[in-house]
Amino acid sequence: MHAINWIISYVSGRSQILKCEGQLSASAEINTSIVQGSGIGPVLFVVMESDLSTMSSINIFLKYADDMSLLVPSESDTDLVDEFDNIKRWAAQNHTVINLQKNEELVFRRPNPRLVVLPVPLDQIEQVHWVFI
Numbered sequence: 001m002h003a004i005n006w007i008i009s010y011v012s013g014r015s016q017i018l019k020c021e022g023q024l025s026a027s028a029e030i031n032t033s034i035v036q037g038s039g040i041g042p043v044l045f046v047v048m049e050s051d052l053s054t055m056s057s058i059n060i061f062l063k064y065a066d067d068m069s070l071l072v073p074s075e076s077d078t079d080l081v082d083e084f085d086n087i088k089r090w091a092a093q094n095h096t097v098i099n100l101q102k103n104e105e106l107v108f109r110r111p112n113p114r115l116v117v118l119p120v121p122l123d124q125i126e127q128v129h130w131v132f133i
Contacts, residue, residue, distance in 0.1 A: 014030040080105070103126075105125050
């Protein structure tokens, strides 16, 4: 019980101030999100998203700290749009905001000049064709 009360006090009553071009904004209360850059933030994320699962057993979530990747093979019985809608429903039910600007869709395929058919990109998500490692 002490640990739960400690976590509640850690995520409650937080505020932030923005500094832009030397000017400070007024303080604003933060009532959602996990504290980024904190030691406990990744653990809280893992606990929070532990009930999120894919709709298809062959689709895979890769979770690391506060990031997540979704792999949907072409032979899946559930397409990417449905899986992403599932994630958005889960986020709404858990009062979590998905930052769509920080998401990208990358399609892996074998190069074949005769088969250059890419899936329709997800709504509001940029479909990229390469990544830098």
